[in-house]
Amino acid sequence: MDITNFIVTARNQALLYGDYSTYHRQLVKKLHNCRKRLNIATRNRSKFSKKDPISAEKLSENHEFLHLQLFTAERAWAHAMRFKAVHSSDTKRITGRTRSHIISRLDKAARAAEQLVVALSDTSTTGASDTDVLEARAYASMIRGATQFEKQSWEPCLRSYATARIIYIALSTSMSGDIFKDLLSDTIDPSIRFAAYQSKVPRTLAIATIARKAFPSSDSDLVAQINKLDSELLNQSESDAQKGQVGAPNAPQTITWRSREVKIEDAAIALALASTDTATARLAEKLASSDVILPKEMAAAYDEVLIASQDAADATKHAIDELKEEGVSQNDPRIQSLQITRTAVNYHMISWRIGRNRVLSGEHDGALLDSAPTTTRKSKKDASSRKPKIEPTGRKISRLKDKVVLYDSTLQSIDSIKELPGVAADEELLEQLNATAKYFQALKCLTIARSHSLTSQSLNALVLTKHAFDECEQATAFFSSHDNSSSDTSPHNIEIRQAEIQFLHELLKGEVQRCRAIVEIDNIQQKAANATSSNAKVPLIQRLFEYPSGGADLENLVVYPPKVEAIPVKPLFFDVAWNYIDYPRKAPAPTLESEQRSEQTAQSQKRGWFGFGR
Template sequence: MDITKFIVSSREKALLYGDHATYRSQLAGKLLHSRKKLNIATKNRGKFSPKVHVTPEQIAENHEYLRLQLLTAERAWAHAMSMKAAHSADKKGMTGKTRSHIVSRLEKGARYAEKLAETLSQTAASGATPTDVLEAHAYAALLRGAAQFEKQHWESCLKSYSVARIIYGTLSTSAKGDIFKDLLSETIDPSIRYAAYQAKIPRTQPIPAIAHKAFLHADAGLVERIKSLNPDVLKAGGGQEVKEDAVPVTEAAPTTLTWRSREVKIEDAAIAAAWASVATEKSRLSQKLSSGSLLLPNDMAAAYDDILTRSQDAVDATKQAIDELKSEGVTQSDPRMQSLQITRTAVNYELISWRIGRNRVLIGKDDGAHPDFGEAQKKKKKTDVEEVAAGTRHKDEAPGRQIARLKEKVVLYDGTLQSLEAATELPGVANDQELSSRLNATAQYFTALKCLAISRSHSIAGNDVNALALIKHALGQCKAALPVLSGNEDEDDSDDEDAEPSPRNILVTKQDIQLLHDLLSGEQQRSRALVEIHSLEKSSKASSNAPSSSSKPLVSQLSSYPAGGIDLENIVAYPPRVEAIPVKPIFLDVAWNYIDYPGNQAGGGGPKQAAATTAGKAGGAKKPLTTAEQQQEEAAKPQKRGWFGFGR
């Protein structure tokens, strides 16, 4: 009959494109069509016929009678929800008349659903299966709980919703379990939590325990029907899905949480249950990773999915608890709020820790410190995996593929550094000097690994100088982080040497940082040697190219000693070519005419002597001047400045 599937699918289809009023109008049309099919519809202008109770025999003959009852109950529920939605935005709130009208509609729907459940309980006459009977009882309890919720009768509301939760929890193990799980998480559990809060029930009690306690007053026949399907459902606490290794929540949930030597009390049941699930998944992860089977990095990373989901549930539960206290007007100085803030930091730090651990196993062995270009990341056969792990098989990859693999590592390192930055921003971390320094050292450790990966890509591309600079920076980061990470131990590790090793998380051990330091020291020496070899090769190429046609011959370089030896093939330029040669400037020739030398008075060699001879011939009787008189005459004349006598 699929009662729950019919109800859920009808609501989803109607609310996908409309609201509850649209759903109500659709149900009215379906009801009329159903009555016409059963030939019980009131004809036009005909006499009204009162509604007759549906018998089990009618349902056995035609399932349309079952559909008729469900549509009638759903129409009443849709009418109530449409009125509630229409008055939810009123500033004055919902009036008493409107609330009573909503309650009357929900009561009508609950009565129709209860009559249907009672009719189907006669399985011999109705032909209903035990699952159909339980679904009808759960639907009736759901509508009755909604009516009690609007009446604000919290005890009755808890009982009704507890019946629905136990039944849907029992049926959630079937093939249609997703539908029942959605009803539990979206409708029933929030209503039970709010009703329990109004009923002054402590929050330390989880929802399954509350539902189990309220279900003890249920009908004995209903209890027997549930036990016939799943005898252990009432023992596990409130109709939860029972796993093979599951532990009842009431017994396994922790009551305290320890964070950085501070122990706080867990007062919220959802946080306690989520934190217990984190501890359980941690042990499972340790067992899976410590098993003897060889796992590829992708398979190891997939093993972290469950613990990440449980950690996120703990974070969400803590946030919801803080929001509830804020809505109640609780101040930050309240002890409950202070405990929740510490819990919030602890669960967020745990979530970030496992995210970093997942990135570390994806990067590879030793956090990607050693190159693994020969190992393929895709899934292989078992023999191939064993050969790769043993190191007996190594296939060189192309340089482009190697650089692409290094880029993938750099992306994972960036994600890890972002997670570490988020961890430093958690409340209370900045005030914890020891934790803050350890997080900074961890960030320096992954920064060194990132620089190492980038330097390897430069080395593959042939940029040895850039690779050396990055290696030097990485070694500096590693040296700065070495004292901090070598002196701190994991807070969660016990002193027992036989304890199982913890999976990869945010903790960087002393062996990890020491291994990276030794590796970077060797890589620095190697990079220096490569750069030196590259420099020597460059200088040797330059010297080998020295006797080229463009270099000067030896005859032109006689003023300098040939340090590299004499090139006997480049003594002179051959064949000779026209070249500029140094010559005496022309102004020296001009100045030569104005220079008087001793002994040139008789012969006359300059313009001054020629001028004096010409003047003597022209004057005839002019007495020649003595040497002293000539000197006085020349001293009286104004002196010329410049080379050619042009004064300035």
């Protein structure tokens, strides 16, 4: 009969393009059409007559009566959800007639679902299987739990939701569990957690533990049906019951952050931290094995740890949000403990993310030029038999760009750590983060410098390498005075070991000297090239004062045929010429006698009118 799939599919299809009002209108039409098919619909202008409750005989005759009962229950449930959605934006809680109407609709839906359970329980008549009965029982318990939730009857609500949860988990072992997972995560588990909180159940208990304790074990028939599907589901050892961590007996009860130990009061956080510890142990084993060779395979081993760490961070944030919604102030000790836990969990998550980037960078965090990851796995025999292949420059630059992207991601992750609560006030941690950032900044500058070296830009490479060396020196000064507790065999994370920082420091020292030598050689070659180009047309006879370091050009000894050229003349020849050339001199000042003489001469020359004539 597949009751759960029928209900969940109908809800998803309606809510995908609409809301609860759309779902309610669809159910009204489906219910009317179903009654028409069963020939029990009230005719137009006819008097309404109350229908008899569904029976096992009717179900055995026609399975449409099953759909009729489900449509009836869903219509009442959708009607109630529509009213809740309309009043969800109200600042005050839903009270008065609206709340009473919602409760009455949910109660009607629960009664319809419970009638279906009673009818299906007669398996000899209806032919229903145990799975069908369990699905109907879980559906009825879930609707009844929603009714008791609105009535604020927390213990019966917890019992109903616990019944639904145990049944759905048992059914997921023999059926496809995707639909059950959605119901558990979206509806049942949050309701159990809130009802448990209202019932003063400790938050240290996991939801599975709360459900087992609230499950009605007095119902022998239901217990027997569940044990048929999963005999271990209802069994719980005393140690697990005391710890409240079902399935994770070694879950941590406290977490330490910067010499502060905080008690973990939320079971979801403890379970997530236990999963993180387990994934970390598996990561260490996998990296220590000889099977992992390629950096991509080593980075893939970090995925499980990152997922578990993200779950722990999400669980911590969810716990903080729940307390804030309940009106708990920031000064409350529970909020303070959760904030410390949140900082610690997020720090470890970002630390593993940085470790994954370091593994992808290659050996020694990508400090070596040939330490980039390869794309294929090669055995030792093949590597020894084949000659090393020269990689083209373009491929090398592309790999260097990939490294720079990883370093940028690492530096962004370090900056995100500084934004966590409480980190800004921790000066020692800030110094450590700044030194770590300088270490990766040095690696980034070294990588960019190598790309400039490959493109014959030696001066740029020298400047970047010198900057990388300065950054590394500052990081080395910090790490040399602070001992690191991590071992050399542990997986990479944000912590930098002494051997790694010393290796980079020595490498950069040699790289700086090498780049200086290359720049000097380039300068000498450039000077020689400039001299050669400028003296290429000057014959050797005019360059006898220069030493030909590259050898004399015997094809350019003199200019032939000779050209007429100006000959330099000494200033002595101009001094001798002064004795033979009459240069114009400055005229003396006129006197009285000279003026009279010039007037007499002018009068003697005048003849006739206006000086013309004989």
